[in-house]
Amino acid sequence: MKRDLIDVKDLTKEEILHILELTSKLKKDRFSMNTALKNKSVGLVFQKPSNRTRVSFEVGITQLGGHCVYLSPSEINLGVRETTEDVARTLSRYLDAIVARVNSNRDVMALAQNASVPVINGLCDMYHPCQALTDVFSVMEKFPKLKDVTVSYIGDGNNVCHSLLMCCAKIGVDIKIATPAGYEPNVNVIMQAKAFAKQNGSDIVITHSPIEGVKDVDVIYSDVWVSMGQEVETQQRIRDFANFQINKELVKHAKPGYVFMHCLPAHRGQEVTGEIIDGGHSIVFDQAENRLHTQKAILVFLMKG
Ligand code: CP
Ligand code: NVA
Numbered sequence: 001m002k003r004d005l006i007d008v009k010d011l012t013k014e015e016i017l018h019i020l021e022l023t024s025k026l027k028k029d030r031f032s033m034n035t036a037l038k039n040k041s042v043g044l045v046f047q048k049p050s051n052r053t054r055v056s057f058e059v060g061i062t063q064l065g066g067h068c069v070y071l072s073p074s075e076i077n078l079g080v081r082e083t084t085e086d087v088a089r090t091l092s093r094y095l096d097a098i099v100a101r102v103n104s105n106r107d108v109m110a111l112a113q114n115a116s117v118p119v120i121n122g123l124c125d126m127y128h129p130c131q132a133l134t135d136v137f138s139v140m141e142k143f144p145k146l147k148d149v150t151v152s153y154i155g156d157g158n159n160v161c162h163s164l165l166m167c168c169a170k171i172g173v174d175i176k177i178a179t180p181a182g183y184e185p186n187v188n189v190i191m192q193a194k195a196f197a198k199q200n201g202s203d204i205v206i207t208h209s210p211i212e213g214v215k216d217v218d219v220i221y222s223d224v225w226v227s228m229g230q231e232v233e234t235q236q237r238i239r240d241f242a243n244f245q246i247n248k249e250l251v252k253h254a255k256p257g258y259v260f261m262h263c264l265p266a267h268r269g270q271e272v273t274g275e276i277i278d279g280g281h282s283i284v285f286d287q288a289e290n291r292l293h294t295q296k297a298i299l300v301f302l303m304k305g
Contacts, residue, residue, distance in 0.1 A: 002115075002117060002302075004121075004302075005118070006129070007163055007248070011170070012170075020140065022300060023133075025231075033064055034063060035064075037061060041095050042068050045099070047073045049075075049228065053096045053130065057295055058070065084114070088110065096303060097117050097303055101122040102121075102123075103124070104124060106126065125158065130163075132188060135167070136173070138283060146173050147172065148218075150217045150218055150219070151164070152213050152217040152220050154271075155241065156183050156237075158223075160263050161223065166193050173200055174202050174204075178208065179206075183240065183241075184206060207209050212243050214250055214251065214253045217258060217259075220250075220261070221262065222261075225270055245271060260283065
């Protein structure tokens with residue numbers, strides 16, 4: 001049976017730990033599995049722009065000995081030029097896996113349900129699993145004893161937040177989330193994550209107070225206030241998120257050895273100040289690099305069985 005990766009919740013704790021271990025091996029020697037995808041082709045179906053996801057997947061597929069086809073928004077035009085279901089059925093006849101960056105979770109679900117090859121979610125409105133697995137790997141590089149770590153996510157409770165929450169809950173890492181009122185994570189995601197956290201002995205705190213959100217944490221994580229596709233809401237969001245900026249005053253409440261993380265792209269002066277993201281606590285480019293290693297591990301895991 002083929003496996004998809006729509007969100008981290010599709011993976012067991014053991015599978016997540018296996019992917020993290022494989023990531024570590026691939027990071028130590030990026031050509032160690034250079035025939036893993038020999039004679040395999042992977043399609044990148046993107047409805048939204050991308051720097052990290054597209055480039056790290058393309059380069060990763062090449063390093064694993066595979067071939068990559070990038071399909072831009074104007075080429076595939078999911079659901080407009082033809083149905084998403086027909087796209088999935090057709091691409092399955094050519095490709096060995098599909099990475100999809102789509103507007104709605106429904107689109108990636110429809111691709112997965114109708115494709116006979118693995119579908120990897122490269123971001124939708126609800127989830128960003130490749131990012132979250134990378135993030136946990138990046139946290140582990142800095143704090144090898146994950147059990148002692150508290151991660152804090154400050155900002156919008158949407159895709160990146162959901163997957164990070166789920167990944168932390170699945171492997172038993174404490175997480176605190178601070179959002180403005182009205183921007184909380186999805187209630188079903190919170191409920192599922194709470195059930196996993198309980199199994200794994202970790203805590204989840206959801207608050208509207210950024211200070212409570214960063215108090216005594218090891219990791220402060222931030223994402224844009226205006227996600228792709230929400231540009232018309234920019235002015236409203238800048239007002240609503242004004243107290244949620246990561247700046248030198250806020251980080252005083254974290255542990256002295258905290259690290260700053262961001263999925264990128266970042267907007268200096270909005271969700272984070274330049275002095276924080278460009279300062280000594282920031283690990284955002286290690287994190288960006290780790291997308292490459294983690295996604296290679298995901299591809300090997302899903303495509304080699
Ligand atoms: N973090 C992330 O997914 O970056 P891109 O949007 O550039 O792919
Ligand atoms: N929340 C952001 C993440 C970008 C990687 C967005 O959806 O645009």
